[in-house]
Amino acid sequence: xxxxxxxxWILISIGVIMAGGISVALYFFYMxxxxxxxxxxxxxxxxxxxxxxxxxxxxGSNQKYLSEDGDSKILNIxxxxxxIEIDFNRNYVVILGEMELQASVSCTFDSHTNKQVESLxxxxxxxxxxxxxxxARYDEDLGLFLPVIIEKTQxxxxxxx
Amino acid sequence: MKILKFQSLALITLGVFFAxxxxxxxxxxxxxxxxxxxxxxxxxxxANNYKSTATLDIASGDVVFSVPMQSFEFEKALMQKHFNQxxxxxxxxYPTAKFVGKVSDMNLLNLEKExxxxxxxxxxxxxxxxxxxxxxxxxxxxxxxxxxxxxIFEITLADYGIVFVKGKPSTNVAKSVEITVSANFNK
Numbered sequence: 001x002x003x004x005x006x007x008x009w010i011l012i013s014i015g016v017i018m019a020g021g022i023s024v025a026l027y028f029f030y031m032x033x034x035x036x037x038x039x040x041x042x043x044x045x046x047x048x049x050x051x052x053x054x055x056x057x058x059x060g061s062n063q064k065y066l067s068e069d070g071d072s073k074i075l076n077i078x079x080x081x082x083x084i085e086i087d088f089n090r091n092y093v094v095i096l097g098e099m100e101l102q103a104s105v106s107c108t109f110d111s112h113t114n115k116q117v118e119s120l121x122x123x124x125x126x127x128x129x130x131x132x133x134x135x136a137r138y139d140e141d142l143g144l145f146l147p148v149i150i151e152k153t154q155x156x157x158x159x160x161x
Numbered sequence: 162m163k164i165l166k167f168q169s170l171a172l173i174t175l176g177v178f179f180a181x182x183x184x185x186x187x188x189x190x191x192x193x194x195x196x197x198x199x200x201x202x203x204x205x206x207x208a209n210n211y212k213s214t215a216t217l218d219i220a221s222g223d224v225v226f227s228v229p230m231q232s233f234e235f236e237k238a239l240m241q242k243h244f245n246q247x248x249x250x251x252x253x254x255y256p257t258a259k260f261v262g263k264v265s266d267m268n269l270l271n272l273e274k275e276x277x278x279x280x281x282x283x284x285x286x287x288x289x290x291x292x293x294x295x296x297x298x299x300x301x302x303x304x305x306x307x308x309x310x311x312x313i314f315e316i317t318l319a320d321y322g323i324v325f326v327k328g329k330p331s332t333n334v335a336k337s338v339e340i341t342v343s344a345n346f347n348k
Contacts, residue, residue: 068245069246133229144214146214
């Protein structure tokens with residue numbers, strides 16, 4: 001009687017540990033992507049200051065804005081709309097910049113936020129929120145200034161109405 | 162009179178300067194797609210990136226791609242995290258990958274002609290700070306004002322210092338992965 005009671009508890013313990021292990025494995029396997037739209041911005045910047053920061057110090061800016069696991073800084077960015085494009089994936093891309101700057105900030109919207117771009121116009125001053133993927137720099141092989149790349153963009157505010 | 166002469170001279174110099182440095186043959190594209198595909202008996206892994214910048218020189222055949230590594234998106238969040246981490250692509254230290262190459266015999270190609278042109282591209286691919294020569298076959302499709310380029314090729318991860326000796330990645334990530342590169346240019 002005593003041994004069977006012991007056995008029962010051992011079996012229950014094993015069952016609980018296994019269920020726990022499977023839950024943890026399933027959690028990691030189906031772990032959702034970070035929801036950039038729902039998250040709060042880590043920093044507020046202007047398009048001009050962000051560009052200048054990267055052009056002045058590439059290594060330091062990468063350290064500041066990029067994360068090792070790819071979930072890099074979420075930013076609120078304010079700037080003037082230079083152009084509006086559509087990418088290969090049929091998402092809207094709003095290019096923010098200032099006349100005197102050689103590089104720009106390329107903000108790609110997604111299937112949830114594309115509709116917000118339809119009311120925007122070139123020259124407007126807007127604030128958007130999105131995740132930084134890579135910084136601005138001059139590329140000698142391309143012979144071009146690469147933009148700061150922002151994805152999962154959503155419109156935060158239109159500053160001049 | 163002297164001032165006028167100086168002004169016109171300055172204007173001419175400026176004009177020559179711009180003509181020399183503005184290459185009218187170089188097309189630029191932000192309409193790009195790079196797909197990463199790994200296949201093993203354990204699982205298939207796919208990632209897509211639409212944020213590369215590419216240039217194509219229709220006279221010399223020079224092709225350049227700059228690829229922001231953190232823009233690769235995976236279906237599973239955990240895979241995307243692994244992909245970016247130091248033991249895989251180390252995207253914080255190496256935020257961009259680059260291809261610099263040349264379309265062979267570009268001068269024999271008539272890009273005024275509509276349709277498909279099969280080409281050979283020779284170049285250097287840099288991933289995670291390591292550069293290797295690569296040789297790929299590609300398609301150039303001319304349709305109206307648009308020039309579309311596409312190539313599918315394989316790369317060996319170990320060539321770029323990406324090696325898994327144990328754990329799940331060693332069985333679930335292929336040693337050799339398939340890369341599909343596309344870009345659309347406007348003439």
